[in-house]
Amino acid sequence: xxxxxxxxxxxxxxxxxxxxxxxxxxxxxxxxxxxxxxxxxxxxxxxxxxxxxxxxxxxxxxxxxxxxxxxxxxxxxxxxxxxxxxxxxxxxxxxxxxxxxxxxxxxxxxxxxxxxxxxxxxxxxxxxxxx
Numbered sequence: 001x002x003x004x005x006x007x008x009x010x011x012x013x014x015x016x017x018x019x020x021x022x023x024x025x026x027x028x029x030x031x032x033x034x035x036x037x038x039x040x041x042x043x044x045x046x047x048x049x050x051x052x053x054x055x056x057x058x059x060x061x062x063x064x065x066x067x068x069x070x071x072x073x074x075x076x077x078x079x080x081x082x083x084x085x086x087x088x089x090x091x092x093x094x095x096x097x098x099x100x101x102x103x104x105x106x107x108x109x110x111x112x113x114x115x116x117x118x119x120x121x122x123x124x125x126x127x128x129x130x131x
Contacts, residue, residue, distance in 0.1 A: 003028050004125045010036040012125075013072050017079075021088065025079035026123045030108055033076050037069050077104075082119035083112035 004012060009032040041062065048061040078088040084107055093100035116122065 004032075006032045006036060009033060009125075013076055014068075017072070017075060019071050019075055021075050021078045022082075023079055023120045024083040024112065024117075024123050025076050026083060026112060026125075027080075027109065029123065029125070030076055030080040033072070037073065041066060041069075077108075079119075080108055082117075083123070084110055085113050085117045085119070 003009075003026075009029055013029070013033045044065045045058075045062055048058050052058045052061065074091070077091060081088060081090050086107065090104065090107070093104050112122070114122065
């Protein structure tokens with residue numbers, strides 16, 4: 001089992017696994033994607049805030065920049081749940097205010113199953129390297 005550098009991991013999630021809801025995602029894959037996405041949105045938010053004087057324009061800019069992250073975010077979260085042996089239906093916990101997102105956060109930091117499960121083998125990122 002290998003790991004990808006943070007930028008390669010983000011590129012993999014945004015291209016090769018853009019809408020891949022099957023399979024598994026390790027904690028590293030999930031959290032590296034979340035970190036880069038957060039940094040990008042933070043930088044865009046700060047730049048938009050510096051050059052924008054009204055709240056509506058700021059919201060439109062951040063929404064437009066965040067839209068391409070919607071499907072990959074859902075996909076990597078589903079694959080992360082699969083790594084724990086849980087189905088994607090657990091994402092509906094986001095509909096429960098506060099507690100649901102907290103439970104999903106706890107799931108995201110839990111260690112994945114070390115053996116193959118019904119969602120596939122343990123993630124191996126060695127073949128996603130330089131190509």
